[in-house]
Amino acid sequence: MHQPPLPLSQDLVLIGGGHTHALVLRKWLMKPLPGARVTLINPGPTAPYSGMLPGFVAGHYTRDQLDIDLVRLATAANARLVIGSATGIDLASGLIHIDTGPPIGFDVAAVDVGITSDMPSLPGFAEHAVPAKPLGPFAARWDAFRNEDGPASVAIIGGGVAGAELSMAMAHALRQRNRPATIHVIDASKALSALPAKSAGALRDAMKAQGVVIHENVGITQIDGHDIHLDDGRTITAAFITGAAGARPYPWLAETGLDTHDGFLTVNDRLQTSDPRLFAVGDCAHMAHDPRPKAGVYAVRQAPVLHNNLIASLSGGPLKRYAPQKDYLKLISLGEKSALGDRFGLTFTGPWVWTWKDRIDRTFMDQFETLPKMARPPLPYPRAKGLREALGPKPLCGGCGAKVGRNALSNALATLAPPQRADITPLPGDDAALLTTGGTKQVFTTDHLRSFWGDPAVMARIATHHALGDIWAMGAEPQAATLSVTLPRLSETLAERTLTEILNTVEAVLRDTGADLVGGHSTIGDELTIGLALTGLCDHEPITLAGAQDGAALILTKPIGTGVIMAAAMSGQARGADVAGALDAMQQGQRSASFILRRCAQAMTDLTGFGLAGHTQNLCHASGLAASLTLDAIPLLAGARDLSDSGAHSSLYANNRAGFSNIPETPQSRLLFDPQTGGGLLAAVPKDDAKAVVQELQQAGYSDAAIIGHLHSGTPGQVSIA
The missing domain is CATH 3.50.50.60 (FAD/NAD(P)-binding domain)
Structure with a gap:
C-alpha cells in the first residue's frame, strides 16, 4: 500500500547563511527530522567563506571558490531558501520579518547573520x-x-x-x-x-x-x-x-526584545537566547557563559551542538552544552602565498604555512561541493508495460516544465465542441477566450504551476505574473482573479502560515496591476501547486496570435532559459547565482512591456511551456506565415547556455523538440525548445518601428529586450534559423 508523505508540523527557520548554519544544513541532509520544515533566510544565493577572503582579495581564489552555494545546499537538504534579509523578529506572533516578502513564521529559529564593519557614526x-x-x-x-x-x-x-x-x-x-x-x-x-x-x-x-x-x-x-x-x-x-575596524552587530538584533550585550544576542551554554525558541551562533552571538573574541573557528565548532539542540527543541529531546576552546590556531595570510601561524605563544611563517591554511580552507569548502545525493528507488517488478517510458529518464520538472506535451494537449482539445453561447469568442491558438457582456469586452484565462522552488511567496509571485501573461499579451487590463492552491500535508498551524504567505503575495502583485483577488479554492495534496483564473478588460479588439504581417519583426522582452536552469537546480548542477537570476526574471511583471507593445503589435503571445520555437510556430500558424529566428540575437539567462552545453534540459524538452527536424541540434538551438515559466512577451511589430520599440522597452527596465527574427511568407508555421 502506498505510504502518503508525512505531514510537516514544525517550522525551523535558520536566519543567515553563516558557517554554522551551512554545516547544520549539511548535517540535516544526511539525517532530516521527520515532520520538520526547514527554511534558510539569506540576502543572496551564496554565502562567502571568511577564511578565504584574503586569498580572494589577493587573487589566489575566484569568487566562485570563495562562496558557499546555498541554493545547491538547501536543495540537497530539502530546505526552502528565502532570498532576503531579516529585518526583525516579532516574538509575540512568532514571525520573522524580511525585506523581500511576507513575514515567515517559526517554532524554533537560529540566528547566524554575522557582523558588519559599517561605521554609521563616522561622517561620510x-x-x-x-x-x-x-x-x-x-x-x-x-x-x-x-x-x-x-x-x-x-x-x-x-x-x-x-x-x-x-x-x-x-x-x-x-x-x-x-x-x-x-x-x-x-x-x-x-x-x-x-x-x-x-x-x-x-x-x-x-x-x-x-x-x-x-x-x-x-x-x-x-x-x-x-x-x-x-x-x-x-x-x-x-x-x-x-x-575593518572591529565587529558591529546589525541594529535590528537589539530591537527584537531579546537580551543583548553591546548589541550582540546573549546566549547561554546551550546557545539559546533569552527566548528558548531562538538560538544564536557565530559572530552575532555573545557567549555570556564563556566570552570569546569574534572568530570563525568558534562558529564551525558550534555547528554539531546547534544541530543537536535544534532537533532536540523540535522533538522534545535534551539539549547539549557548548564549551569553547581556550585558544585556537590563527593562520594569517601575508598577501603572497605565505602565511603566519600563531598558537600557544608560538609564531611561525612561510609558504608552508600558506599551504597548510589553503588545505584547511579547501577541505572546509569541499564538503559543500560534494553533497550526497539520494539515489532514485528501483522500479518494482513485475510492472505494467510502458511504465519506464511514462516515467521518463529524469524527474518531472515544475512550473511550465510539467505541462502536458503539445500533441497530447492538442488532440484532447480537438475533442471539445465549439462554444454554444454567442457571447463567447474562442481565440484560435490562444489559451483564453473573449467574453462580451453588454458591449464590454472581457478576456478570460487561467494558468496553474507545479512548484519548483521552496519559498511559497516566490512561487506565488511567479505563478501570478505567469498567469497575467495572457492578459498582458492581449493588451487587456487585469480585473479580477480567483486563486487555486494545493498545499502539501501540513499541520493546521503550518498550513495557515503557508497559505497566508501565498495570499498576501498574490494580492500584492494583483493590486499593483489594478486587479483584485476575489476568492478561490484550497485543497491538500502531495505537493504545492498554485493557479489563478483571471479576467481582464479590453477597450479595443484584443491582440491575438493572428494578424501578423509579412515582414514584421519579432521582439522578445525577456531572456530565455528558465526551464534548463530550474531543471539543473533540481539535480544540483546549476550555480546558485544563475538560479537566483532565473527567479528574478520569472518575477518581473510585464505590465509596462504590454503598454509599450500594444500600441503597435500586430500579434502577440506570452512565452510559456512550449518554448520559443513552439510559441513562434503558434503565432505563425495563426497568421499564415513562416518565421526566421536569429539565434545569436536571442537573449539568454546567465548560465543557460553552459547548462545546455552540458546536456541539461527540462523533462518537457523532448516533447517541445518534436516536429522541428529542420533546426540543427546545438547547445544554443536546444534552448529554443526550453519551456519557459513567467517568460517574456513575443510580439510581431512593423519592421520600421522595431528598433524604437526595443529601445523603449530597455528604458522601461526590460534590459534584455531584443529583435530576434522576422516573419515572412512561406509554409504557415515553419520556423527556421536564419
Missing part, C-alpha cells in the same frame, strides 16, 4: 567607503576596483588582523596587475595590539615589506569623497576606502 563613511563585512558586497566592490587600470590608492580603517590581512592581499593583487599602489592602514590605537608581541612584530614587518603604510594612534574626523581627514590635521587620499 556610508557615502564614500565600503565595510569589509558583510563580505558579499565588499568582494564585489573590490573585484571591480582591482580590475581597473592605472595607479591605485587604498585606505583600510582598522589595524587589527583583518586590516593587516586585507592590506597585504590588496598590495599583492595590485602588484600582480602592474598597478603602482599606495596602501594605508589607519587605527585609532596601536595596530595589532590583540596579538602577542612576536606575532604582531612579524606582521608589521611583512606589511612594511609590501609597502603598506601604518598610521596608528590617530582618529578620523570625516571622509569627504576620496579624502580621509585625520584628527591630527593630516589628510589621506584613497580611491578605495574600506572599514
Whole structure:
C-alpha cells in the first residue's frame, strides 16, 4: 500500500547563511527530522567563506571558490531558501520579518547573520567607503576596483588582523596587475595590539615589506569623497576606502526584545537566547557563559551542538552544552602565498604555512561541493508495460516544465465542441477566450504551476505574473482573479502560515496591476501547486496570435532559459547565482512591456511551456506565415547556455523538440525548445518601428529586450534559423 508523505508540523527557520548554519544544513541532509520544515533566510544565493577572503582579495581564489552555494545546499537538504534579509523578529506572533516578502513564521529559529564593519557614526563613511563585512558586497566592490587600470590608492580603517590581512592581499593583487599602489592602514590605537608581541612584530614587518603604510594612534574626523581627514590635521587620499575596524552587530538584533550585550544576542551554554525558541551562533552571538573574541573557528565548532539542540527543541529531546576552546590556531595570510601561524605563544611563517591554511580552507569548502545525493528507488517488478517510458529518464520538472506535451494537449482539445453561447469568442491558438457582456469586452484565462522552488511567496509571485501573461499579451487590463492552491500535508498551524504567505503575495502583485483577488479554492495534496483564473478588460479588439504581417519583426522582452536552469537546480548542477537570476526574471511583471507593445503589435503571445520555437510556430500558424529566428540575437539567462552545453534540459524538452527536424541540434538551438515559466512577451511589430520599440522597452527596465527574427511568407508555421 502506498505510504502518503508525512505531514510537516514544525517550522525551523535558520536566519543567515553563516558557517554554522551551512554545516547544520549539511548535517540535516544526511539525517532530516521527520515532520520538520526547514527554511534558510539569506540576502543572496551564496554565502562567502571568511577564511578565504584574503586569498580572494589577493587573487589566489575566484569568487566562485570563495562562496558557499546555498541554493545547491538547501536543495540537497530539502530546505526552502528565502532570498532576503531579516529585518526583525516579532516574538509575540512568532514571525520573522524580511525585506523581500511576507513575514515567515517559526517554532524554533537560529540566528547566524554575522557582523558588519559599517561605521554609521563616522561622517561620510556610508557615502564614500565600503565595510569589509558583510563580505558579499565588499568582494564585489573590490573585484571591480582591482580590475581597473592605472595607479591605485587604498585606505583600510582598522589595524587589527583583518586590516593587516586585507592590506597585504590588496598590495599583492595590485602588484600582480602592474598597478603602482599606495596602501594605508589607519587605527585609532596601536595596530595589532590583540596579538602577542612576536606575532604582531612579524606582521608589521611583512606589511612594511609590501609597502603598506601604518598610521596608528590617530582618529578620523570625516571622509569627504576620496579624502580621509585625520584628527591630527593630516589628510589621506584613497580611491578605495574600506572599514575593518572591529565587529558591529546589525541594529535590528537589539530591537527584537531579546537580551543583548553591546548589541550582540546573549546566549547561554546551550546557545539559546533569552527566548528558548531562538538560538544564536557565530559572530552575532555573545557567549555570556564563556566570552570569546569574534572568530570563525568558534562558529564551525558550534555547528554539531546547534544541530543537536535544534532537533532536540523540535522533538522534545535534551539539549547539549557548548564549551569553547581556550585558544585556537590563527593562520594569517601575508598577501603572497605565505602565511603566519600563531598558537600557544608560538609564531611561525612561510609558504608552508600558506599551504597548510589553503588545505584547511579547501577541505572546509569541499564538503559543500560534494553533497550526497539520494539515489532514485528501483522500479518494482513485475510492472505494467510502458511504465519506464511514462516515467521518463529524469524527474518531472515544475512550473511550465510539467505541462502536458503539445500533441497530447492538442488532440484532447480537438475533442471539445465549439462554444454554444454567442457571447463567447474562442481565440484560435490562444489559451483564453473573449467574453462580451453588454458591449464590454472581457478576456478570460487561467494558468496553474507545479512548484519548483521552496519559498511559497516566490512561487506565488511567479505563478501570478505567469498567469497575467495572457492578459498582458492581449493588451487587456487585469480585473479580477480567483486563486487555486494545493498545499502539501501540513499541520493546521503550518498550513495557515503557508497559505497566508501565498495570499498576501498574490494580492500584492494583483493590486499593483489594478486587479483584485476575489476568492478561490484550497485543497491538500502531495505537493504545492498554485493557479489563478483571471479576467481582464479590453477597450479595443484584443491582440491575438493572428494578424501578423509579412515582414514584421519579432521582439522578445525577456531572456530565455528558465526551464534548463530550474531543471539543473533540481539535480544540483546549476550555480546558485544563475538560479537566483532565473527567479528574478520569472518575477518581473510585464505590465509596462504590454503598454509599450500594444500600441503597435500586430500579434502577440506570452512565452510559456512550449518554448520559443513552439510559441513562434503558434503565432505563425495563426497568421499564415513562416518565421526566421536569429539565434545569436536571442537573449539568454546567465548560465543557460553552459547548462545546455552540458546536456541539461527540462523533462518537457523532448516533447517541445518534436516536429522541428529542420533546426540543427546545438547547445544554443536546444534552448529554443526550453519551456519557459513567467517568460517574456513575443510580439510581431512593423519592421520600421522595431528598433524604437526595443529601445523603449530597455528604458522601461526590460534590459534584455531584443529583435530576434522576422516573419515572412512561406509554409504557415515553419520556423527556421536564419
